[in-house]
Amino acid sequence: MHQQSPSHPERRERLSYTLDQLREEGIFDLPQIRLLSPRPAIRDDVLLVHTREYLQFLEETSITGGTIDADTYVPKDLIRDALLAAGGAITGADAVINQEVKNCFVLARPPGHHAGRSHGAGFCYLNNVAIMVRHLQRRGMRRIFILDWDAHHGNGTEEIFYDDPSVLFCSVHQYPFYPGSGRIEDIGIGDGKGYNVNLPIPAGSSDKEYRFLLEEVILPLAEEYMPDAIAISAGQDNHFTDPLTGLALTARGYAGLMQEMCILADSICYGRIIAVLEGGYSVEGGLPYTNLGLIAAMAGLDISAIREPEIYQETLHSVASADAFPKVIRMVSDLKKILADNWYFIRRYD
C-alpha cells in the first residue's frame, strides 16, 4: 500500500477509518452496492496522458527511490501503486460504460490532479482522472465534464485539457492557496477557449457558498455542455476539520453536492458519474463521514443523518466565515463577464 513516509499526510491511515465506517454501516451488503477490484493500468493507458519520458522517470525512480518536490517523494515501488490507482479509475469507468453500474466512486491512493503531462507534484504522480477521461474517450465517449472540487486547484488536469474542447474542466478551490494557479481569467486556449472554468473561493467558504456555485455555475454549465459522462475529482480536503486547508464544507454538504450531481447526471448523461478520490487529510473527523455521505448519495440512500459527531461543531463555527459569501458572489459575477461569449446560459438574461 502506497506510503511516502510514515508521517506524511497522504498515508495508509487516510482510508482506514473510512473502511471501518463503511463496514460498520454494512455498505458492502447492500444490493445496490458493488465492490469492484482494480486492475493496474498499463503503459498504453498512462501514455494517453503523460509523456513517455515522465513515465520512464517514474519507473526508474521507483527502483531506487527519489524526490519530485518538497511534498512529493518517490518511495520504492511507487509505480506499482500509482498504476493501481490509475487502473482503479479505469476499472470504474469500464464498469459504468459496460452498464454494470450506473456510477462509481474510486477510493484510490495516491491522488492525481496536480500531475501534468510530464511532471508530478503535490502528492500526485499519475493523473488518475485525466487517464480515466481519455480512456472514456478511447471507448467512444465524446464530451466529458470534469468537476474538481478538491480544495486545491487541479492544475495538472487543467494543463492536460487546456486546449481541448472535448473535456470541460471546472475546478472549485481555495484561493489564494497551493498551487497558486486557478484564476477566473484562465479559460483555456485555442479550440479549448471557454472550456476551462475556475471557481476560486476564499478560506471560510462553507455549504452555502458551494450550493451557490452549484446553482449559479456548475449545473447550468453542465446542462449546456451535455457531456456523455461526468468525472469528479472528489477531494475531501474542503471539509472543515481538514488540517491542511481553510474551507468549511460539512459531510452533509458533500453528500448534498453529490446528490445534486447525481440528479444532474440522471437528466443529462444516463446517471454516469465516475468520482475519484483526490486529497482529504482529516482522517478522523472528516473522511469517514464525507466518504460515507458521497457513497450514500451515489447509491440513492437517505442522507439526512450524514453528519459529523457533535464534538466537531465548535471547529465548524471557528472555520466558517461570514465574509466568504459576498466575495463568492463577486467572483461569480466577474467570471460570468469573462465567459459570457462562450456560454449561452450566462448571456440569456442580458
Next chain:
Amino acid sequence: MFTGIDIGGTNTDIAVINSHINTYKVPNSAGLNTALQKISTAGRLAISTSQPLNEILTGPPVKIRTITIPGPGLVYQGAIKGAVSHRGDVVEPINPEEVRDMMKGKPAQAIAIAGKFSVRNDVLEKQVYNIASEYFSDDQIALSSPLGALNFPARIHTTRFNAQIKNKVARLIHQIQAVHPDFFFVTSTGGLTSPSRALENPMLLYHSSPATVANGAFYLSKNENCLVIDIGGTTTELVPLKNGKPMHETVILGGLKTMVQAVTTTSIPFGGDSCVREDLCPFRAGSPRSFGGGEPTLTDALNVTGARIGDASRSKVIDSKKAHEIVHRYLKQVSMAVKEYQPEILVGTGYLAHYLLSDIAERAQVVGIVPEHAASANAVGAAVSRISLEVHIHVDSERKRLTLNGMTYPYKETSDDEGLLAYTTEIVRDMARAEGAPEEDIEDVQVLLFSSYEVVRGWRVTARITDAILGIAPGISVEAL
C-alpha cells in the same frame, strides 16, 4: 466419559462415550428431563438444542423493541441520541429520559439494544441496558457488543434474534443445570460453548444439528473427504466434509444477514416423518403410523416395501405399488442432489440411513457406508466436539484500549506486532481454559486476520491501531480421540 445430546424434531438422541459408545433415543414427547435423568452426572455433557430454537425463530412473530444508537451515518429505525466513534470514544452521550420514554411505550416481549461501533466501546449499550433492566428482566434484553465484529445492520438483526430466543436459552440452562451443573452447548459451527457465552449470543446455538452430524460422521467413519447424508424425521441434510471438517457460511434468516456462521448444508424437505397423501408431502403431520401416528409416512411406505421399522403391521394402509412409488420418488430426488456434489464416499447417518443409504448410493453411483451408531451420529458428534472461539480484537495504543468481542480487557504495552499477538493469543487461550478446554485443544490458535497501522497527528506517530481475529477452530476434542 463424554455424553452428547441432540434435541431433534422428533426424538432426542443421547450418546455416551466411554471405552465404547452407547446410544439411546428418547421421544421428545417424554420431555427433556427424561433424557437428562437417563445420563450419569459424571464426565462432560454437550447439548445441541437447535430444534427448539429454530421453532421459535421460524414461529409466530414476537414483539421485539429495538433501540439503536447510530450516531452520524445512515438512517436506522429505533434511533436514540448518543454516538461512539471508530476509535471507541464516546462522542455524544445518551439521553436517559429518551430511553425511559421508549420503555414506557407499547408493550414488548424483549428488547434488542445495538449501538454503532459498540464493539469498540460498549459503554453506551451498557447504559441503555441499565435503564432497560428497570423494566425488563435480564433474559429479555440482548446487546450487540458481544457479537464482536463491525457490521451494524447485521448486528441489529442478530441482536433482535438473540432477544427473541434468549429467554428460552436461559430456561434451558436452568433446567439442565438443575441435573447437570457443568455442561456445554454445541454451536452452529460444531464447536462447544459455555452456557454463559451462549447467553450473550444465543444465536450461536442456531442450526447446530448439521454441525453435530458432521462431527459425528467424521468421528464414526474417519472419512476426511466425503458427503454426509443425514436422513432425519423431517428433512434430509447433505453436509460435505473436507479434511474432516464441514464448510461454514453466514446465516441469513428471514432475508436478513446475521453475524452467525453455520455449517453449509443442502436441505431436502423430506424425511422419515414426511406424510404420504396423494403424493409424498414435504411436511410432517404427526409420527409415522408404525410409531403410533395417524397418517402414513415415508417410514410406513418403507415398511410396506419390506422394512421392519417400529410396528410395521400398522403401516399397511398404503398399497404396495404406491409405497414403491413414494420410496422411488424420495430416492430419485435425494440421489440427484447427492450427484451434484460428486462425492468420493457417501456416509449415511440418521435413523433411516440403514434402510435407504445403499439405494441412494447405488443411484448416485458412489460408495456408501453407514457407520455403527449412525442413527445417533448427531449425539456422538455433540459428545466429541471441542470448545471453539472466535475473538475479534481491536487495540488502540493511544487510548490504551483493548477490546475482545466488544469487552474491555487490560491493555498491555507491547514493543511490536509479535508481542501484541502473543499477548492476545494467551488471552484467547485463557478464555477457552476458563470454559474448561484441555491444553491440547487450545495449542493451535488460528490468526484469521491481523492488520495494523499508525496514527499520525502533527507529523508524529501518536498511536498504533490493530485489528485482529483469533480463533480456536471447531472440531473433535483431542480428549475424545
